[in-house]
Amino acid sequence: MKLMDPSATVDHFSAIGSSRAHMSLFVKTLATYDYIFTHDFVAGHIRGGDSKDLCAQLSKTFVYPAIGFAAYHPDMILIHDLSLTHGFLFGPIGPYHSAIGLFAYRKGLSLEECNGLFNENVFDALGYFNVWNDAASELINSIKVGCDIDLSTDLLNWSRKGVFMFSTVHPKSFVLYDLARRLWEKVGLTPREVDFSFYGVDDLSRSEVFPVYPPIAKMFGVKGSYLFKQQNHNFAHTVGDFLTLPQYLSSCYKTYAATESAKLYNARVEAWLTNEDLCNSLLKMAKENLRAGLTHSL
Structure with a gap:
């Protein structure tokens, strides 16, 4: 998202595993941001609440499903x-x-x-050998239902670049960039046109x-x-x-x-x-x- 507006402050807060932070502190910190994008997370990741509690306290929170695709890694x-x-x-x-x-x-x-x-x-x-169609439908439908974004064209473009997943749950960075653009547009922002391949870093490859x-x-x-x-x-x-x-x-x-x-x-x-x-x-x-x-x- 930083590429879409270099002047923006973009920070990442992890809710994987069990955080020491309490929801009240989390909300207080996130309240200083203009936009909040998050996956669903259940109680236990953040003490004192889950993603529904976060949305209830901060209406500017936008929830979107994670990218999952099993066709390359059906095993x-x-x-x-x-x-x-x-x-x-x-x-x-x-x-x-x-x-x-x-x-x-x-x-x-x-x-x-x-x-x-x-x-x-x-x-x-x-x-x-027969996983692709179901995996594609599941991905497109989950994002469409979860946040009303159509990734069907994006999925076609990703597949033309070769394997676009490191695992069933970890996409390559150009996938995340395209999703970020869609999220950016969804909240009414205009992303900068930029060649992501020139700047992209695949953190998930680590x-x-x-x-x-x-x-x-x-x-x-x-x-x-x-x-x-x-x-x-x-x-x-x-x-x-x-x-x-x-x-x-x-x-x-x-x-x-x-x-x-x-x-x-x-x-x-x-x-x-x-x-x-x-x-x-x-x-x-x-x-x-x-x-x-x-x-x-x-």
Whole structure:
């Protein structure tokens, strides 16, 4: 937003996790701003209230949904401890987990058999090649319903630039810039015309990055990999670390082994586990792919 008016004061206040700030202090601070843009947040992130309380006390607050898009990363899931407000199970790349990896662990597959599941025949059986339309509709509809902004043209433009998400929940910076322009216009402001690519910084690239698996990437005409990036917010000191698929799965298995089984719940994986035909099919493909040497070392 700073690019749209260099004279404006634009500040960021995080409501991720649990803040020490109280809603009364939050409101007092934000009252000094002309415009407030926020995602919905539930009680517990800010002591003393949630986003509805913020809106009730500051009418200039504009709530908009987060960008979410699963077509590039259909295997990515979050494992949520429902007893905690922000209680996501963290593994080797933060809260990002593989549905296939969790399924394999829950079914008692070896790491090698689990590795064998990361192939085109398995992705096809799980519907991973048919996610785009639903993901696009969900994104467009959520933003339209949530804040009456139509992103259909923007989505088309983003897709023409290649993969525009680092994960299902972290978009690249040019996506956020276009959304910011839409928000700016929505409150009656006129954004400055500027080439964002000349100034853009992808802060979210410092966080965890979930790969676009090669068979899925091939369908979209882009380069894919099984290389998982760990978060690194200290670029001045190190360049960060990456995990190959075997390294990632091994670390996930260790995380799951150290976690109470009741806290390894994910609705999608649970549905797979209760589908006997699907389970048998996946187990068969795991063994067949392993025998055929269809495992990945990189």
